[in-house]
Amino acid sequence: MELTTVTEATRIILENSLDYGTEYVPFTSAYQRVLAEPLVADRDFPPFDRVTMDGIAIQWQSYLNGQRDFRIESTQTAGETQHTLSDPNACIEVMTGAALPINTDLVIRYEDLDIKDGVAHLTATVRKGQNVHYQGEDRRAGAPIVQPYTLLGPPEIAIAAGIGASQVAVRRLPSVVIITSGDELVPVEQTPLPHQIRSSNVHCIASLLKEYRLHVDFVHIPDELSATQRAIEQALTQYEVLILCGGVSQGKKDFIPQALQAEGVEKYFHKVSQQPGKPFWFGRKGNRVVFALPGNPVSSFLCARRYFIPWLRRSLGLRAMDNIYAALSDDYVYNSPLTYFLQVQLFQEGATLMARPLVGHGSGDFANLIDNQGFLEIPQERNEFKKGEILPIWQYHYKV
Ligand SMILES: Nc1nc2c(c(=O)[nH]1)N[C@H]1C(S)=C(S)[C@@H](COP(=O)(O)OP(=O)(O)OC[C@H]3O[C@@H](n4cnc5c(N)ncnc54)[C@H](O)[C@@H]3O)O[C@H]1N2
Ligand code: MOO
Numbered sequence: 001m002e003l004t005t006v007t008e009a010t011r012i013i014l015e016n017s018l019d020y021g022t023e024y025v026p027f028t029s030a031y032q033r034v035l036a037e038p039l040v041a042d043r044d045f046p047p048f049d050r051v052t053m054d055g056i057a058i059q060w061q062s063y064l065n066g067q068r069d070f071r072i073e074s075t076q077t078a079g080e081t082q083h084t085l086s087d088p089n090a091c092i093e094v095m096t097g098a099a100l101p102i103n104t105d106l107v108i109r110y111e112d113l114d115i116k117d118g119v120a121h122l123t124a125t126v127r128k129g130q131n132v133h134y135q136g137e138d139r140r141a142g143a144p145i146v147q148p149y150t151l152l153g154p155p156e157i158a159i160a161a162g163i164g165a166s167q168v169a170v171r172r173l174p175s176v177v178i179i180t181s182g183d184e185l186v187p188v189e190q191t192p193l194p195h196q197i198r199s200s201n202v203h204c205i206a207s208l209l210k211e212y213r214l215h216v217d218f219v220h221i222p223d224e225l226s227a228t229q230r231a232i233e234q235a236l237t238q239y240e241v242l243i244l245c246g247g248v249s250q251g252k253k254d255f256i257p258q259a260l261q262a263e264g265v266e267k268y269f270h271k272v273s274q275q276p277g278k279p280f281w282f283g284r285k286g287n288r289v290v291f292a293l294p295g296n297p298v299s300s301f302l303c304a305r306r307y308f309i310p311w312l313r314r315s316l317g318l319r320a321m322d323n324i325y326a327a328l329s330d331d332y333v334y335n336s337p338l339t340y341f342l343q344v345q346l347f348q349e350g351a352t353l354m355a356r357p358l359v360g361h362g363s364g365d366f367a368n369l370i371d372n373q374g375f376l377e378i379p380q381e382r383n384e385f386k387k388g389e390i391l392p393i394w395q396y397h398y399k400v
């Protein structure tokens with residue numbers, strides 16, 4: 001059977017991204033969601049001329065006139081209504097965060113003053129307008145500060161808070177179910193018999209999706225065709241996206257492709273010229289999108305990272321490709337006409353991100369993922385790669 005290339009599979013999947021609309025959420029729940037409407041400054045940023053140092057506020061003109069001793073008229077702290085300087089040669093004590101008093105235009109730090117008997121004596125030179133954060137100099141009222149299709153991180157959440165956007169318009173996330181299949185699988189809470197294993201893949205994938213705040217439901221089906229069909233039929237009515245895991249290869253009980261097609265899901269491709277993840281199946285029924293991932297843990301994780309995340313990002317209006325690039329730390333040979341997703345350790349050499357191959361025991365070895373931070377995409381067109389060659393990385397926990 002003709003294999004679909006990684007490039008072609010990527011194109012087909014991204015073409016089938018879907019718009020799930022907009023919803024409002026409290027800004028405290030908006031972290032890592034994608035903004036749908038701009039966050040607009042409700043007032044100037046900052047909203048008043050803000051004192052930036054503890055000290056005194058004076059008039060620049062009095063300094064130009066040679067005034068060096070300033071009688072203290074009053075003290076203005078942050079949160080107080082604005083004071084007014086009545087004697088142009090005097091001063092008002094001011095605290096960081098206070099509004100600059102009327103009739104003053106600069107602030108002198110306590111460190112540059114000697115204060116005695118209610119008079120502040122200047123001990124340093126000053127600059128016009130110093131130590132004031134002027135109203136509107138960051139952003140003007142009405143300015144869109146955060147644009148739509150931004151992934152909301154800590155600074156964006158601060159802006160939402162700063163403008164009083166208690167509810168934020170974000171891109172709605174699709175409803176997703178992860179369906180596992182396999183008679184050898186038992187739930188995490190259960191002690192497996194010698195021939196059984198705990199279902200782990202799906203929790204790996206579910207955790208990956210949490211980065212986008214995507215919540216998933218879990219369903220497990222036995223390796224039986226009619227039960228598989230019934231589960232798929234029901235999932236198609238209940239969920240917008242189906243992620244299946246396992247049962248897509250050549251085994252006697254690999255019923256997933258057959259069951260999907262029997263339930264009217266159109267196959268867009270089955271089998272990609274890549275390793276791991278070769279038996280990956282992708283299709284669609286109306287507005288339901290189906291990712292049927294190979295069951296081996298490394299394969300399902302790689303396919304989720306390499307195909308599902310870009311699809312999700314594109315559906316949410318983000319740039320689909322979020323991969324980074326790294327340079328091979330050693331020569332590498334891969335003698336197969338497939339694209340290889342090589343597990344690599346990432347490290348920094350000077351300013352360059354380096355990828356060191358670390359080969360485990362194949363796509364069933366999910367313990368090996370612990371020592372790696374990503375998959376280096378080795379293109380299928382060539383077999384020999386030189387040290388220093390720069391290639392795409394599908395990173396999963398590159399943290400320093
Ligand atoms: N004759 C051939 N056999 C296989 C081929 C092939 O081309 N010809 N492809 C191999 C490749 S590559 C992969 S990958 C696997 C894919 O298999 P399936 O998608 O059919 O998955 P299963 O058979 O159901 O399971 C494979 C393996 O993964 C384990 N698994 C499944 N689900 C989970 C889970 N939720 N948590 C943990 N582990 C899971 C399962 O126990 C199996 O060990 O097929 C090769 N065979
Ligand atoms: O290619 Mo399968 O996806 O590893 O073992």
Ligand SMILES: [Mg+2]
Pocket residue numbers: 246247248249250251254295
């Ligand atoms: Mg199988």
